[in-house]
Amino acid sequence: MGSRRYHVDRLECASVGATCVTMAMQFSSDSTEAMKQTPVVNDPGGRMLPDEMDEVYEIKRTADFIQQCQSKRVALQFPDELLVNSAEVAAKLEEITGSKTFILGDTSYGSCCVDEVAAEHVLADSLVHYGRSCLSPSTRLPVLFVFGRRLVDxxxxxxxxxxxxxxxxxxxxxxxxxxxxxxxxxxxxxxxxxxxxxxxxxxxxxxxxxxxxxxxxxxxxxxxxxxxxxxxxxxxxxxxxxxxxxxxxxxxxxxxxxxxxxxxxxxxxxxxxxxxxxxxxxxxxxxxxxxSISRALMKRYYLIERARDAKVVGILVGTLGVADYLSVIEHIKATVRKAGKKSYTFVMGKLNVAKLANFLEVDIYVLVACPENSLLDSSEFYRPVITPFEMDMAYNRARQWTGDYITDYRDLLPGSCSHVEFPDEDPSDAERTDISLITGELRSVHLTRTQDDGPSCTAVEQRNSALTVAELSPAASFLDSRSWKGLEQKLGETAVTKARQGRRGIAIAYDDEVNS
CATH class of the missing domain: 3.40.50.11850 (Diphthamide synthesis DPH1/DPH2 domain 2)
Structure with missing residues (x-):
């Protein structure tokens, strides 16, 4: 049904002269996952009258914004449930302002965030965001928010x-x-x-x-x-x-x-x-x-304990438009490295269970997204998904649990209100351990000195070539431990034999099987 709807939208846009831009969906099931994570913004209720549309979509205010910004190319970002009126809104704005409008149908991540990346694909000068918004700050383009007006007495x-x-x-x-x-x-x-x-x-x-x-x-x-x-x-x-x-x-x-x-x-x-x-x-x-907020916080604290047990951390990029997302990714990488863990960075658009299940070597994921989409319920996932604050709480011993919870990752960056400096390396930490509250096993809590912490060593040391890749890459180590590693050629290891005919039929009843 989704593909049919988008096809109709393209036809409507072509009839009024507006240009539609729809971002390709990663998987057909992504729309279902997005609806679970993001509540419905507005129910258009079918077509609107012209006067109703001018009021709900604030046509005059939007036109003033476009004219004062002197924008020649404007991106109009609509959530799926408001696309039914997108072509008419674009036509009205083009008629008033003379600017070229581009309708952004599918967003790469949550529809509440400004999709500046999609807007830059069409060389837009400004962007108008319609519907519910998390109001996360953007950095590249002037943005106007048009929330719509739901009825309330x-x-x-x-x-x-x-x-x-x-x-x-x-x-x-x-x-x-x-x-x-x-x-x-x-x-x-x-x-x-x-x-x-x-x-x-x-x-x-x-x-x-x-x-x-x-x-x-x-x-x-x-x-x-x-x-x-x-x-x-x-x-x-x-x-x-x-x-x-x-x-x-x-x-x-x-x-x-x-x-x-x-x-x-x-x-x-x-x-x-x-x-x-x-x-x-x-x-x-x-x-x-x-x-019960206390119960919810204790559930998040359980995820912090899971993070302390993890050895490989996956960093999920859940936004490309919210300010300082690159800075917090680098901050997370540095924190994970100092804690003696390994990390990988994944950019995969909207998340679902199938995507994350492809990386079994990752013990836990940390999601870099807007404050509203960061609180992801990962109970259905094979590995937990935590927030940057929970990751910082797990690996930074200087940060103490006070009951306060931080959902905006920008508050964790250096110079921000909730930033806590990572403690210096203590030689006594090499033998320091604590007990996991989940597995009951001993785990090391020592910090690892990064390459920038001291002078590099230039001494030549013989290295076992068979272990080099495994030491540098936890993914290679995980692959080496598996009994089946995929389709491998194994040149020179397999004996040469004549080709023979395989089995025929379907899996439920091959031709050479006797029916019972």
């Missing part, structure tokens, strides 16, 4: 808030899924007279190169921190809000507007010391979140 939302927080002196931070961000201004006007200590989060529009440290060209609303002099401002996951510095963020509750999603999971894991309440606009119900 503000009166029901306000009533649910009053029920969940009967005390009007409560300190609460209101956050939402991006598809409901358009109601924050109206909700603030309804609740602020009753709840003076409530902070409303804003979308941080300065998290893309268009701003360059100056005021955004397209602000959605003013910063709430201006109404609380002396308050401290938090900027995280593309959102910003203020809170009382003396009370601390732990003294605030979190009120989330939206359905259960990776966004909610990411926020609850990061601010796990805050009590969360949610309002679901679909069911119009509010509730106290009873998900």
């Amino acid at each position: 503000i009166n029901d939302c306000a009533a649910a808030f009053r029920t969940l927080y009967p005390d009007q002196k409560s300190h609460v931070v209101v956050v939402c899924d991006v598809v409901y961000s358009y109601i924050m201004g109206d909700l603030k006007r309804v609740l602020r007279p009753e709840y003076p200590h409530v902070s409303f989060s804003n979308i941080d529009n300065e998290r893309h190169p268009l701003s360059s440290g100056k005021a955004s060209l397209f602000p959605l609303w003013t910063n709430d921190s201006t109404e609380h002099p002396g308050a401290e401002t938090v900027k995280k996951f593309g959102r910003q809000f203020s809170f009382d510095h003396q009370l601390g963020l732990e003294g605030y509750g979190m009120f989330y507007i939206g359905e259960e999603s990776l966004t909610l999971t990411n926020l609850m894991m990061t601010w796990n010391k805050c009590a969360f309440c949610t309002f679901n606009p679909v069911t119009r119900q509010g509730r106290h979140e009873t998900l």
Whole structure:
């Protein structure tokens, strides 16, 4: 069904003169895995009326963005569920701006991330991202986010808030899924007279190169921190809000507007010391979140122990557009090397069980992706998949477990708020061991000096050529231990024999088999 849908999209784009670009899918099953990892962004509900499309897809705001950027070639990134309206949106923008538009159908990774690589394939000057977004910062192109507008009843939302927080002196931070961000201004006007200590989060529009440290060209609303002099401002996951510095963020509750999603999971894991309440606009119900964060954290801590037992680490590149992804890959490589482990780097697009099952020599994987896609449930995989923070927790002895959880890998880089320097090598570590909490076996915890840590040795030493490859490559060592290594020629090792006719028929009933 998927191939038929994309064929129709191409025909529609050709009829209106827009150019469609669809990235080739790695496997036919990738779309199913992507739907498991990323919640549905928006239900287009079929064709829209022109006025509805102009409002939902913010045609005028997008056209202003394109004209102010003076873009001649614009990439329009749509998730699969919004492709039904992509051709009409592209035609409208071309008619207003005169720019050439390119529709990016399939993204290489999660649809919540900006696919700058696909945009560069068509030499785009700027990119417009439609639908749900993780708001991860990009580095190459000016990006405009058009979230869409899912229906929500503000009166029901306000009533649910009053029920969940009967005390009007409560300190609460209101956050939402991006598809409901358009109601924050109206909700603030309804609740602020009753709840003076409530902070409303804003979308941080300065998290893309268009701003360059100056005021955004397209602000959605003013910063709430201006109404609380002396308050401290938090900027995280593309959102910003203020809170009382003396009370601390732990003294605030979190009120989330939206359905259960990776966004909610990411926020609850990061601010796990805050009590969360949610309002679901679909069911119009509010509730106290009873998900045991401690249980979820202990599950992630189990993966940290698995990482400590691992000898070969696979680094999965889950993004090519989020800022500093190359820096964190190098940081992970250095950490793995210092911990005395071996690492391989894999670039394979969207992940699935079959892909990772091809590399049995890898003991554990670390996924470099946006904060929302990093928390991958790997229970179905043959090897666990962890986050960069969990890898750093497993191999960096200087980092202590405090209960705080970090999903944004940029916070781990040198100079960032959560960076912890790797300890220096101690000669006494050569004999230091601890006990694995999973296998109960002793394991070494010594650090390995890297080549850059000291002067290189130029002495000539005889090396056993038979073991050279195995010592340098854990994959070669794993292959050497297998009884069957694939189709090998084995020249000179196999005796010469005459060719003879093989068996005929099908596997369930060969011709020479006697039917019982």
